[in-house]
Amino acid sequence: MHMLSPLQTFTIEGLYSLFRGDREVNWKDEDSIQDQFLSSVDGQAMSKQTRRDFLFLATGVASAVGVSGLVWPFIDQLRPDDDERAVESTITVDISSIEKGMTFTVKWRGKPVMIRNQTTEEIEESRATPLKALKDHYARNANLPADTPATSLARSAGKGRENWIILINICTHLGCIPHVCAGSYNGWFCSCHGSSYDTVGRIRSGPASRNMAIPPYQFISEKVISIR
Numbered sequence: 001m002h003m004l005s006p007l008q009t010f011t012i013e014g015l016y017s018l019f020r021g022d023r024e025v026n027w028k029d030e031d032s033i034q035d036q037f038l039s040s041v042d043g044q045a046m047s048k049q050t051r052r053d054f055l056f057l058a059t060g061v062a063s064a065v066g067v068s069g070l071v072w073p074f075i076d077q078l079r080p081d082d083d084e085r086a087v088e089s090t091i092t093v094d095i096s097s098i099e100k101g102m103t104f105t106v107k108w109r110g111k112p113v114m115i116r117n118q119t120t121e122e123i124e125e126s127r128a129t130p131l132k133a134l135k136d137h138y139a140r141n142a143n144l145p146a147d148t149p150a151t152s153l154a155r156s157a158g159k160g161r162e163n164w165i166i167l168i169n170i171c172t173h174l175g176c177i178p179h180v181c182a183g184s185y186n187g188w189f190c191s192c193h194g195s196s197y198d199t200v201g202r203i204r205s206g207p208a209s210r211n212m213a214i215p216p217y218q219f220i221s222e223k224v225i226s227i228r
């Protein structure tokens, strides 16, 4: 089994904090991100179950991130120069290890992008939601025309891939990081001011008024996506 070095362990614990979304982070400010990240690595308690789940993701899935893809650049000494930043603007992610009901977070252009493999129940629930029940009627999907209605299908990776939800995990109110599988609609919940999003990231209640943004991406294969 692959052994983690102390540095890797240090990094993963901090990432776990962000993964859980329990820190308010201003993603527009990289110094702020790093300060909050480092201050989060303070030995906070984690249940064995959640820690194991996260380590599984961090070791299993992160190892599958493509060459041009993600390296969480929270280690200050590794701050990339402009050329490296250009490369990071497109990342490839192997999603084959993300099982039903699991979510994985990657960093893309300095923002957290969540990749969720929805359960059948979640898909059915979002399909059953009438558009008139939505606060924001637009899909906010960079892969579709701007006036596309916010149907369950339009918020997903599309026909045949409706189980995949890929979105920028930033609250559209004031930019906090929402928790996943939380809130009144069992989707994303922003504890800053109480905005609840549904299972496909559509705003349903609280002060936020827009659906969570979907970045431009494409499936290179059934196992690999490219976010660009």
Ligand code: FES
Pocket: 171, 172, 173, 174, 175, 176, 190, 191, 192, 193, 194, 195, 206, 207, 208
């Ligand atoms: S920043 Fe999310 S509800 Fe205000």
